[in-house]
Amino acid sequence: MFVLIKWLRKYSYPLVAFLLFGFSVNQILRYQIYQHSVYFQSSITFFRTIDVWKSNFVTYFQLRHDNEILANENIRLRNQLKIGLVKNEPFRDTSYFDSVSKELSNYRVMYSYIKAKVIRNTTNSSNNFFTIDQGKNQGIYPGMAVINPEGIVGVIVGCSQNFSRGMSVLNSKFGLTPLIPEMNLRQGVINWKGANARIVDLDEINRTEKIKQGMIVVTSNFSSIFPANIPIGKIEKVESPLNSQYHKISLKLATNFNKLNTVYCIKNNFNNEIDSLNSGTLNLSND
């Protein structure tokens, strides 16, 4: 303490000068529009650059985990294809590919995917957000769904030229109606109450529904943001309080938000069409 007081007495003059100078510069940054915008633009760029460096460093320690989840995703995607692409036939003739492409040409491409890297992510506040290294220049826009190979991650809420900010599932404002495929039940809302980064609540499911522990929960086809059948999680605990008409369900998230690294932003190619149809602006008189 004595040393500190001695130090303060010795350097009091430069300290006072620095304080007054700092106060003046603070006034400039607050009240002068040009300096204010330059300062914030450069500080945002600076902090994003630091985030990218940090994320590049941390990624190396998660490669094993990332490999594992990518392998699991591959298995799931191969099972979804159901057109026998790799049925013990590593060497096959070209007519095979012709038949596959003919089959695929009957489909419309509803969703486009843009790969991104998470450079900042929080899990410990009541409203969590994440930042990715892709922005308007790469085709990202607010409202796009974000998933990772494990499950859903969130929704994009703001974009700059090269970065975007997303609202994570671990956000009290996030809501989504899920599907329980085992019962074909499309009911309730996913909601995070802020206690645990692996657990969310599934509210508003009638107590008459026979929900069991261990049931898988995925995204439903009712959402125009998320594609159907993206894993959300697994039911961890079901309680049925007598004073409520709804179950009290805890859901263990499929996504590990503490190890969020590579994500996919999903663009619904028919979003405008669906929106205009829903709002009644599409001209249907000729149909």
Place this chain on the structure above:
Amino acid sequence: MIDRLKLIVLALILAFLQSFLLEQVDMGFWLRPMPYILLFLSFPLNFNKYIQLVIAFVFGTFIDLLSGSFGTNSASCVFLVYIKQLVDSRFVDFDSIKLQGERYINIRTKGWVFFAYYIFGLTFSHHFVFFALDFFEFSSIFRILITTFVSTLGTISLVLLFKSIFRI
């Protein structure tokens, strides 16, 4: 007492001159003289250095308020007074100046050469901080330096003119 009154009157004249005359006249892109630094050059050498800093801040803020440039003048005034104090304590012998009957650095105290370096160095440092905060861009460094240099020459001419008018 009379000396203090004289300083207050000088401060008011310089502040209004700066805000209502020099800021309003367009003298070209490179030339923005700020003769109000004469006030800080007229501070007596035995004047309390902390009070000097506070006066610089208040005076700078006053000019900022009059000319609508929040913080730029006050930051550069504080910087000027800080640098002036460093220079005074390093290069000036207070006792010999007192013996000469002077109260602050003048042409008579240490000669033309020292005074030229002194006034140019202080004015340049003040103007550099001012224009650096005004342009606020690393890429404009050459424009900042040129504007600082040209304005420094303008300011020194006006300071010398006022010195001869007010006999400071």
